[in-house]
Amino acid sequence: MSDIIEVENLSFGYYTETILKDLSFKVKPGTFLAIAGPNGAGKTTLLNLICGLLRPEKGSIKIDGNTAESYSVRELAKKLAIVRQEFVPVFAFTVTEVVSMARTPYLGTFGFETLTDKKHVADALEMTDTAQFASRTLASLSGGERQRAFIARAIAQNTPILLLDEPTSFLDLKHQVGIYDLLKRMQREYGKTIVAVTHDINLTIQYADVTLLLGADDSYQHGKATDIFSSQQIEKTFGVKTFQGEVGKQRFFLPLGKFAKANQKINGNP
Amino acid sequence: MAETLTPKSLAIKVCFCLAVLLVVMFSCSLVGTQKISLEKVLAGPGEKAGQNIDYEIFVGVRLPRVLLAALVGAALACCGVVLQAILRNPLADPYILGISSGAGLGAVTAVLSGITWSFWGGSPIAAFAFVGALITVWLVWFIGRLAGKSQVTTLLLAGVVVNAFFSAVIMFLTSIAKTDQVFSTIFWLMGNITEKDPLVLWVSAGCILTGIFGLFSICRNLNVLTLGEEEAKGLGVNTEKTKIVAFSFAAFITAIAVSLSGLVGFVGLIVPHGVRLVFGPDHRQLLPISTIIGSTFLVAADTIARIVVAPAQLPVGVITAIAGGPFFLLLLAKYTRKVSWLK
Numbered sequence: 001m002s003d004i005i006e007v008e009n010l011s012f013g014y015y016t017e018t019i020l021k022d023l024s025f026k027v028k029p030g031t032f033l034a035i036a037g038p039n040g041a042g043k044t045t046l047l048n049l050i051c052g053l054l055r056p057e058k059g060s061i062k063i064d065g066n067t068a069e070s071y072s073v074r075e076l077a078k079k080l081a082i083v084r085q086e087f088v089p090v091f092a093f094t095v096t097e098v099v100s101m102a103r104t105p106y107l108g109t110f111g112f113e114t115l116t117d118k119k120h121v122a123d124a125l126e127m128t129d130t131a132q133f134a135s136r137t138l139a140s141l142s143g144g145e146r147q148r149a150f151i152a153r154a155i156a157q158n159t160p161i162l163l164l165d166e167p168t169s170f171l172d173l174k175h176q177v178g179i180y181d182l183l184k185r186m187q188r189e190y191g192k193t194i195v196a197v198t199h200d201i202n203l204t205i206q207y208a209d210v211t212l213l214l215g216a217d218d219s220y221q222h223g224k225a226t227d228i229f230s231s232q233q234i235e236k237t238f239g240v241k242t243f244q245g246e247v248g249k250q251r252f253f254l255p256l257g258k259f260a261k262a263n264q265k266i267n268g269n270p
Numbered sequence: 271m272a273e274t275l276t277p278k279s280l281a282i283k284v285c286f287c288l289a290v291l292l293v294v295m296f297s298c299s300l301v302g303t304q305k306i307s308l309e310k311v312l313a314g315p316g317e318k319a320g321q322n323i324d325y326e327i328f329v330g331v332r333l334p335r336v337l338l339a340a341l342v343g344a345a346l347a348c349c350g351v352v353l354q355a356i357l358r359n360p361l362a363d364p365y366i367l368g369i370s371s372g373a374g375l376g377a378v379t380a381v382l383s384g385i386t387w388s389f390w391g392g393s394p395i396a397a398f399a400f401v402g403a404l405i406t407v408w409l410v411w412f413i414g415r416l417a418g419k420s421q422v423t424t425l426l427l428a429g430v431v432v433n434a435f436f437s438a439v440i441m442f443l444t445s446i447a448k449t450d451q452v453f454s455t456i457f458w459l460m461g462n463i464t465e466k467d468p469l470v471l472w473v474s475a476g477c478i479l480t481g482i483f484g485l486f487s488i489c490r491n492l493n494v495l496t497l498g499e500e501e502a503k504g505l506g507v508n509t510e511k512t513k514i515v516a517f518s519f520a521a522f523i524t525a526i527a528v529s530l531s532g533l534v535g536f537v538g539l540i541v542p543h544g545v546r547l548v549f550g551p552d553h554r555q556l557l558p559i560s561t562i563i564g565s566t567f568l569v570a571a572d573t574i575a576r577i578v579v580a581p582a583q584l585p586v587g588v589i590t591a592i593a594g595g596p597f598f599l600l601l602l603a604k605y606t607r608k609v610s611w612l613k
Binding site: 051076107 | 276277358359486487490491493494496498500501503505506507546552554
């Protein structure tokens, strides 16, 4: 199968500062790609380039065979849906109303949701387990519930690609795992391509098929999460020592700061 | 309200509000200093002019004034909704981008320069106010653009600064003006509806209604835009186009409304809020219903302004603020749990 996202020799910078340089990678349909890297490495910038908010300086990004620029805003919204960090809208929209907005690219100027649109919305609410509070306003929900509502909206948009920008940053363990489970299900059962920017190396290793690790110095690594992540690589990219352990075949990492108790034991410091 | 809006439920609500508007307009046309009877009005004009005074007052004086109030109210409420959505700011009103001070400066200039020519039956005050409003909006928009493409905050700041500067110029001009000039200026600044030439009325009606329908065409996009521009683009909305349509139509019809009636305050701020509190924030419903309710509200307020100190008349802006404020607080108390930004 041909690739659904193709990034070729992509370069981008703000003013004189280069953020991304000569970046090339491909994403096959139905894969789960995690984009990791330290702050300022260009993870969100890359996401904004893919979804057409920013234009590449050099190189190209192809979505489903055509460059991102060649799509109209509306057509692109039928190819990819974006979930950013959750927020409270200014006006008191209910969950159903926000999820229904996903159907905007499919409706005309004076459009009202048709039965098909309503079906998509109802299904998305069901899948994300948000139907129970569908009639509540977003302000009245917890952060985790709100993030699920935004994911429901992305699902109702019915796009082959889901982009997520640190979807679990402010969530507790239960909701972090819940959201990754949901994304994995979307990938397995509905064949969606998932591209998620994340800070969580351990969740990445467990859920992603492919990882793109962006370094702060324009370098990058692309490949299987298990091939990319090692204590050495993490120390090189993030500048943090980690404890590497294994449970079965699953590798995991614990960050060790200067004053971490485990670190003191290892280094023999008082 | 787990149900999303359906065309049917919207049509029912809009028809109901329209019916209320028509009833209010009709009954307000019958009320006034000069008592007129419904029977005589319904009897028709009669064979000779001047035969049926009641009919002539009704058609020639009351009806145009009520229509004017309805138009101005509709324009202001509609623009209030649109600007609150585009600027994602519940405190926005139709005047926020400098229209009030620009129009005010135009009006004051017209009064002070003593120009008396009229144009299309419109007074020089109206013409100057209209031009002043449009120039100021353009200036604010231009300053906002300087800061980058999508800077809503810069636009708001530019509006506030331009408003403050022009208000200072207005104060300076009024402080050096003669007493009778100051009086008519102040009446204008408070918002004042008076009888207008029929031609002016019909031309303005055409422009305002066209503008309102233009704004109806972006209701869906407004919903999405209230979530932010990046979100809106992600949902397939051409945000630049929507913003330009919203600002230019809103500026144009607000400028017309202001040139007709001066600075009627409160309608553009409070009607959108009141309707949002009761019906929710979906703009496909919020925009048409606010427009009709704004219309109804200003017709009622203007009728009170006409009769409360008869035979003298109050500026309608006084009534909209005195009656609108407490009414809005009542709504707020009743529906507060629905409003997220108050929490």
